[in-house]
Amino acid sequence: MSDLIRDNEEIRPPVTKVGVLGWLRENLFNGWFNSLLTLATLYLLWLTIPPLVKWAFIESHWYTDPGVCREGGGACWSIIPKNVRFIFFGFFPEDQQWRPALTMILLVGLAFYSKDRRRWKKSLAVIWLVGILLMGWLMHGGLGLPVVETGKWSGLPLTLLLSFFGMVFAYPLGVLLALGRRSKLAAIKSMCVVYIELIRGVPLISLLFMSSVMFPLFLPEGVTFDKVLRAQVAIILFTAAYIAEVVRGGLQAIPKGQYEAADSLGLNYGKTMRLIILPQALKIVIPPTVGILISAFKDTSLVVIIALYDVLKTTKVTLSNPEWMGFSTEAYLFLAALYFVCCYAMSSYSRRLEKELNTGR
Amino acid sequence: MATTEYRSKVPFWRDPVKRGHLFQAAVLLTALAIGYTLFVNTQANLQRQSIATGFGFLEREAGFEIAEPPIPYSAADTYGRALLVGALNTLKVSSVGIFFSLILGTIIGISRLSHNWLVSRLSVAFIEVMQNIPVLLQLFFWYAIFYEAFPSPRQALNPLPGLFLCNRGLIFAVPAAHPSHVWMLAAAGVGIVGWFLLVRWGHRVQDRTGRLLPVHRMGMALTVLLPLAVWLLAGAPTAMDVPVLRGFNFRGGLTVSPEFSALLIGLILYTSAFVAEIVRAGIQAVSKGQIEAAMSIGLKPGQVLRLVVLPQALRVIIPPVTSQMLNLTKNSSLAIAIGYADFVSVANTTINQTGQAIEGVALIMLVYLFFSLSTSLFMNWYNKKMALVER
Amino acid sequence: GKDLDAVRKKGFIQVGVNGDLFGFGMPDEKGVWRGLDVDTARAVAAAIFGDASKVKFTPLTAQQRFTALQSGEIDILTRNATRTLSRETQLGLNFVHVNYYDGQGFMVPKKLGVKSAKELDGATICVLPGTTTEQNVADYFRSNGMSWKPVVIESTAELSKTFFAGRCDVMTSDASQLAGIRAVAPNPKDYVILPEIISKEPLAPAVRHGDDQFRDIVDFAVMAMIQAEEFGITSKNVDQMLKSKDPAIQRFLGVTPGNGKALGLDEKWAYNIIKQVGNYGEVFERNVGVNTKLGLERGLNALWTKGGLMYTPPFK
Amino acid sequence: MNGQTSATLTGTGPIIIIESMHKWFGDFHVLKDINLQVQPRERIVICGPSGSGKSTMIRCINRLEEHQRGRIVVDGIELTNDIKNIEKVRAEVGMVFQHFNLFPHLTILENLTLGPIWVRKTPKKEAEEMAMMYLEKVKIAEQAKKYPGQLSGGQQQRVAIARSLCMKPKIMLFDEPTSALDPEMVKEVLDVMVELAEEGMTMLVVTHEMGFAKSVADRVMFMDDGQIVEQNTPDEFFANPQNDRTRLFLSQIL
Amino acid sequence: MNGQTSATLTGTGPIIIIESMHKWFGDFHVLKDINLQVQPRERIVICGPSGSGKSTMIRCINRLEEHQRGRIVVDGIELTNDIKNIEKVRAEVGMVFQHFNLFPHLTILENLTLGPIWVRKTPKKEAEEMAMMYLEKVKIAEQAKKYPGQLSGGQQQRVAIARSLCMKPKIMLFDEPTSALDPEMVKEVLDVMVELAEEGMTMLVVTHEMGFAKSVADRVMFMDDGQIVEQNTPDEFFANPQNDRTRLFLSQIL
Ligand SMILES: Nc1ncnc2c1ncn2[C@@H]1O[C@H](COP(=O)(O)OP(=O)(O)OP(=O)(O)O)[C@@H](O)[C@H]1O
Numbered sequence A: 001m002s003d004l005i006r007d008n009e010e011i012r013p014p015v016t017k018v019g020v021l022g023w024l025r026e027n028l029f030n031g032w033f034n035s036l037l038t039l040a041t042l043y044l045l046w047l048t049i050p051p052l053v054k055w056a057f058i059e060s061h062w063y064t065d066p067g068v069c070r071e072g073g074g075a076c077w078s079i080i081p082k083n084v085r086f087i088f089f090g091f092f093p094e095d096q097q098w099r100p101a102l103t104m105i106l107l108v109g110l111a112f113y114s115k116d117r118r119r120w121k122k123s124l125a126v127i128w129l130v131g132i133l134l135m136g137w138l139m140h141g142g143l144g145l146p147v148v149e150t151g152k153w154s155g156l157p158l159t160l161l162l163s164f165f166g167m168v169f170a171y172p173l174g175v176l177l178a179l180g181r182r183s184k185l186a187a188i189k190s191m192c193v194v195y196i197e198l199i200r201g202v203p204l205i206s207l208l209f210m211s212s213v214m215f216p217l218f219l220p221e222g223v224t225f226d227k228v229l230r231a232q233v234a235i236i237l238f239t240a241a242y243i244a245e246v247v248r249g250g251l252q253a254i255p256k257g258q259y260e261a262a263d264s265l266g267l268n269y270g271k272t273m274r275l276i277i278l279p280q281a282l283k284i285v286i287p288p289t290v291g292i293l294i295s296a297f298k299d300t301s302l303v304v305i306i307a308l309y310d311v312l313k314t315t316k317v318t319l320s321n322p323e324w325m326g327f328s329t330e331a332y333l334f335l336a337a338l339y340f341v342c343c344y345a346m347s348s349y350s351r352r353l354e355k356e357l358n359t360g361r
Numbered sequence B: 001m002a003t004t005e006y007r008s009k010v011p012f013w014r015d016p017v018k019r020g021h022l023f024q025a026a027v028l029l030t031a032l033a034i035g036y037t038l039f040v041n042t043q044a045n046l047q048r049q050s051i052a053t054g055f056g057f058l059e060r061e062a063g064f065e066i067a068e069p070p071i072p073y074s075a076a077d078t079y080g081r082a083l084l085v086g087a088l089n090t091l092k093v094s095s096v097g098i099f100f101s102l103i104l105g106t107i108i109g110i111s112r113l114s115h116n117w118l119v120s121r122l123s124v125a126f127i128e129v130m131q132n133i134p135v136l137l138q139l140f141f142w143y144a145i146f147y148e149a150f151p152s153p154r155q156a157l158n159p160l161p162g163l164f165l166c167n168r169g170l171i172f173a174v175p176a177a178h179p180s181h182v183w184m185l186a187a188a189g190v191g192i193v194g195w196f197l198l199v200r201w202g203h204r205v206q207d208r209t210g211r212l213l214p215v216h217r218m219g220m221a222l223t224v225l226l227p228l229a230v231w232l233l234a235g236a237p238t239a240m241d242v243p244v245l246r247g248f249n250f251r252g253g254l255t256v257s258p259e260f261s262a263l264l265i266g267l268i269l270y271t272s273a274f275v276a277e278i279v280r281a282g283i284q285a286v287s288k289g290q291i292e293a294a295m296s297i298g299l300k301p302g303q304v305l306r307l308v309v310l311p312q313a314l315r316v317i318i319p320p321v322t323s324q325m326l327n328l329t330k331n332s333s334l335a336i337a338i339g340y341a342d343f344v345s346v347a348n349t350t351i352n353q354t355g356q357a358i359e360g361v362a363l364i365m366l367v368y369l370f371f372s373l374s375t376s377l378f379m380n381w382y383n384k385k386m387a388l389v390e391r
Numbered sequence C: 001g002k003d004l005d006a007v008r009k010k011g012f013i014q015v016g017v018n019g020d021l022f023g024f025g026m027p028d029e030k031g032v033w034r035g036l037d038v039d040t041a042r043a044v045a046a047a048i049f050g051d052a053s054k055v056k057f058t059p060l061t062a063q064q065r066f067t068a069l070q071s072g073e074i075d076i077l078t079r080n081a082t083r084t085l086s087r088e089t090q091l092g093l094n095f096v097h098v099n100y101y102d103g104q105g106f107m108v109p110k111k112l113g114v115k116s117a118k119e120l121d122g123a124t125i126c127v128l129p130g131t132t133t134e135q136n137v138a139d140y141f142r143s144n145g146m147s148w149k150p151v152v153i154e155s156t157a158e159l160s161k162t163f164f165a166g167r168c169d170v171m172t173s174d175a176s177q178l179a180g181i182r183a184v185a186p187n188p189k190d191y192v193i194l195p196e197i198i199s200k201e202p203l204a205p206a207v208r209h210g211d212d213q214f215r216d217i218v219d220f221a222v223m224a225m226i227q228a229e230e231f232g233i234t235s236k237n238v239d240q241m242l243k244s245k246d247p248a249i250q251r252f253l254g255v256t257p258g259n260g261k262a263l264g265l266d267e268k269w270a271y272n273i274i275k276q277v278g279n280y281g282e283v284f285e286r287n288v289g290v291n292t293k294l295g296l297e298r299g300l301n302a303l304w305t306k307g308g309l310m311y312t313p314p315f316k
Numbered sequence D, E: 001m002n003g004q005t006s007a008t009l010t011g012t013g014p015i016i017i018i019e020s021m022h023k024w025f026g027d028f029h030v031l032k033d034i035n036l037q038v039q040p041r042e043r044i045v046i047c048g049p050s051g052s053g054k055s056t057m058i059r060c061i062n063r064l065e066e067h068q069r070g071r072i073v074v075d076g077i078e079l080t081n082d083i084k085n086i087e088k089v090r091a092e093v094g095m096v097f098q099h100f101n102l103f104p105h106l107t108i109l110e111n112l113t114l115g116p117i118w119v120r121k122t123p124k125k126e127a128e129e130m131a132m133m134y135l136e137k138v139k140i141a142e143q144a145k146k147y148p149g150q151l152s153g154g155q156q157q158r159v160a161i162a163r164s165l166c167m168k169p170k171i172m173l174f175d176e177p178t179s180a181l182d183p184e185m186v187k188e189v190l191d192v193m194v195e196l197a198e199e200g201m202t203m204l205v206v207t208h209e210m211g212f213a214k215s216v217a218d219r220v221m222f223m224d225d226g227q228i229v230e231q232n233t234p235d236e237f238f239a240n241p242q243n244d245r246t247r248l249f250l251s252q253i254l
């Protein structure tokens, strides 16, 4: 027998690449193609970044009148602070605007609070319920606060509320549709299929358009619904169809054995779904679901089409004001950053959640 | 039969089959009732308001112009034709867009898996930025680049003779009409057929002798050389339809408008970010064992990708990519924001002028539904063709 | 009539307005609606309820506006809509008295050296969709045997930006718009508005078919503002005018009853309009006049006595 | 038949009665004229080549599959379309699958208490105490808080058995409970099953572990092509198979 | 060493030479000073506890893993970063995996001909004839047109072996070829391997099928903790293990 190596005999792997230079060589300049690419990229950055920085920071205006902006050459960020009230809160009465502000803080705060998976208990649902009621009261008023009807809800709160409630209601509806699509009952199944395919086949703007323009024609004379509510319903119906397809994928991934095990314990259909199948299926599809939710969030900007004053529309209105008409670049950049922050937060959270849920499996 | 006997004994609410029938009937009836009420209401409302309905307006004169119609169109044509122009424009931008976003998306998706740090970081950055900003804002951005960054027609950039770049778009010379063009086109067609035949011949040669021939290079040469030969035979006509600046604009040549380009670029970049993520996931879904098995029979890295990884990744990729293709088509309806005359834009003008919103919206939905359903039908067929055969 | 009853029962009027048209219908920085169309609607509220604030505004896009009125979602449409035969007949609408006489014109950069619209053959033209403007340009160029290329963009802000960047040679819109857009150009002096006005654009509020009383009220509310200007009654002097000896003014302000009863309104209806909203001249100057960003001259919208078209039937 | 004798010793009527039962999958006749009576406390091992219908037969007993002809009566309840009856039967019959089919999103303890809490409406605390008892019985009480994915195959299968036991079933069905296990783990599971058998549980076990059959079964059945070809006491069955097919099968497997 | 003796009988030099080879995964030292010489036609069985580095070692031989120290020479070609050499070696060395890794999108026949056509540039017809020959050898010629998903595990593993053979390798590596199979199918695969061994193929087999080791192997190696702890002829190895760890392991497994 050859002599065995004892454990205490430390042998290190041959170390070839260490340090900053090693990293650069390994990651940026390995091979001529990569080197070329690196150089090209650096050149491009060198061409674009300095003028951009000059425009956006060095020569920019931050809190001036539009006239001053027109004189100077740089970015006119002033459009944001000068119009921030309207962009954020739209028609909400000025003396009451602390209410939507508080609502948004509440919403974001609750979202942050629920980030931690350890807090996912029954009590969290109660907290949310209370939070939603509180938000409703803040926005709508009553009980001591002056009533502000939904027609005046606009700006960022509208965007956030439309997308938040869009997600909250579309999700269960989508789950039901997915279950329906997998149902053995032919009529239910085909209705769900038709619904999902129809809704997915048309652009959201046509649905919004229908909800705003034609919906009243469908109703008996004199019956009208709130415009915001109608848009909300359109968003929910639209998003639900997409969620349904995602959830269906998750359901298909659950092995038959799980159904059989549940059956043989004597659980009925409802309990099987609620206790066994859905918890697993929904967990599997977290990433695509979040993808859909992010899309839904971005798509709320389409309510512009039906003249609802979400944050994009309030910005556009500001731009219609002759005073500020020329500064759409700055305004849109601001919006882009706003959306990016929200969407990026969602997507990176979903990635984290996915990782967390995977451990311990 | 025994089973039928006990079936009758069981009360219907405890028999799953009967319960199912009952439930379905109830749901169907409810749906029908709702549909019927809506219909009756709409009828009554229309009657009451004495609003004109029907699609008669399609035959009336439209009276508005459309920029860059793909088929001849003028304000004297009917609404029907105007809408057709819009539909073709939608088709144009979405088919070109789908084609390029698939290519770009695949490249970026593969780059994201690259071992080069810079390449993979850049891909990630691209994907994050594109995915997380509403496409409408992106369209504004690209459009602004076009009209802000390029000069007016009088100062048009002229990088190559016959090619002009200005804020009216990219305008370039095309050969003046000549009878030989038809023949050149035919020759190119023959070349492509020849290419195709060459590939098949190459396969046969490989089957017979195992040799790999450079059939694609040969085919490409054929497709280029044949039309060239025809052109030379025809006396090498060199007359060009060169765009010239007359009055306000260039006349002659071919124009690619900034609106079309901005919409196309916006849609391609936005969609390709999603496609890239799908492609990456698809490639990662092919198990490592497959790659190892392929390597251990001695295939080269390129062959591993082409013969083993991609065919399997495609199955995972196709369904979500189909959704992205549909999304691109639907997102093209945002064209109205940057002045491209797609179907929604034309339909909007039509609704506006005729006031027939119901018909207009119905048409919009129908047209998109038609595009979507035909795309998904095709992709489902393709998907089925590619599906794995299993026990 | 039923529409009036419904409005009375609700306690406010629902009015469809333009959401982002400066000077006609647009919220200001505080979210308060401003504009000529908005004030017209307030006048109607003042007439019906004696309170100009009893009005709620629904911003509408061009595609939605008529259907919203047809479906009963709004009671009045004052969204710079042009009165045309087909709209009046096929859409089940009744337009009332015009509150702004507009016309479509062209604006070009000075450096093109264009003096007349007739020289625009081959031009690229920026057009705002959703109004009659698209059809008007097409008609104009067809009748003059000229060719053109449209660039049709949905929002005024975007459209003007592309125009100033040189994407189009010409911008066309209602003359009222052109002036305003020119005012915000990076350098307003570089642009001229051509003399030709290629269309008639009488902008008027509209109501649904079916309630003539309501239609009359809206009609006369608009006209009352014009009549008041003719009488020289303003929101400042209306209280003194109550003591006027002129029987026409006495009838107008309800000092001598009759008009209100005929319309089914409070006798003070005209007084309320003037007191709370102002006469037409005041409203015009406040929203679109020379001292605003739009800086419009009265032009066609002057009283008939001053060479304009604003002429009302006698209030008796 | 020999098997019956040992069953009659218990002195009560049969707990499972299958009478000329047939089943088709579409056109395919899977089970052909199955007749079987199982006495309380009887332990039956079923073997046979792959595809012979063993799984299908025991799955019919708790109606995971529907039979199309004949009668199945379990504990006095006839299996028909009646949902109430089916649920009653399923609560009486425990089933252990080849691939364990534990619920991966629940802890071991939750897996065990799910049935008692939601079907038997047992208070949670009681259910948990019972669950811990059964976990101790299968010797993995210390794993109660873990998730199935964190256990080895053998441990998972023991949990699956405990999960069935928590429903206090009168009958246990096992469908190849050890065939998905690494050889090292088979013994752990068989041990538990032997113990269960010794306590007098009525058991139907599909398995190819002939050692288990020899030591535990009251009766061994051989199925082929949808039919019960032969059944006998284990001694007789192995020593003296009557049927050619049985003999061929045994020669391959032993 | 005993193992070497049988090899030297063949009279040629070793076909695989591994000299003081080390491998790390990050900081983890998986293989420690491996030394091994394999003679042509030699059949080696490698066993050892899970995680001991058996798979990693044979994967180093066709460079599915890169070693970081020492030398590996296969059929006279040293394994370095040279891609050409690696491809040459891989074409000479067949590998059969635990999970078969057939290409699911290709038919059985296409799975077999892929390598010959694209790597060896064999004409298709010839490749197919050869493939059919090997399919017959593993006794599943009639399945040629099916897809892997339609075959049982045992059949798939036999296809995987045939796929490797189609490349006419000089050496075959097997990584637990039977451990993912149902017990009934293990025999089918082992039969094929025995036949192969009898024909004189050089084979390295990681397996725990000790029956196979006893009847076929020239040498049995025991690995633990990244080292070759013991190697010997099968008779000696099983009858008389030298090392404590080997003894412990054998007691568990037999
Ligand atoms: N859902 C089904 N639809 C159609 N045929 C089925 C279905 N389930 C099983 N079969 C077929 O019925 C026959 C009997 O299957 P069953 O699973 O009962 O066999 P088994 O004896 O348990 O075999 P194994 O030992 O492989 O588990 C097989 O031929 C099988 O292909």
Ligand SMILES: Nc1ncnc2c1ncn2[C@@H]1O[C@H](COP(=O)(O)OP(=O)(O)OP(=O)(O)O)[C@@H](O)[C@H]1O
Pocket: E025, E028, E030, E048, E049, E050, E051, E052, E053, E054, E055, E056, E057
């Ligand atoms: N890619 C890898 N990265 C890091 N560690 C690895 C990797 N592959 C294997 N290992 C580790 O190396 C060690 C040896 O693994 P190897 O697969 O060679 O063991 P084995 O003897 O084949 O075990 P088994 O019998 O379970 O297959 C194990 O501890 C394993 O966790």
Ligand SMILES: [Mg+2]
Pocket: D054, D055, D056, D175, D176
């Ligand atoms: Mg079975």
Ligand SMILES: [Mg+2]
Pocket: E054, E055, E056, E175, E176
């Ligand atoms: Mg291994």
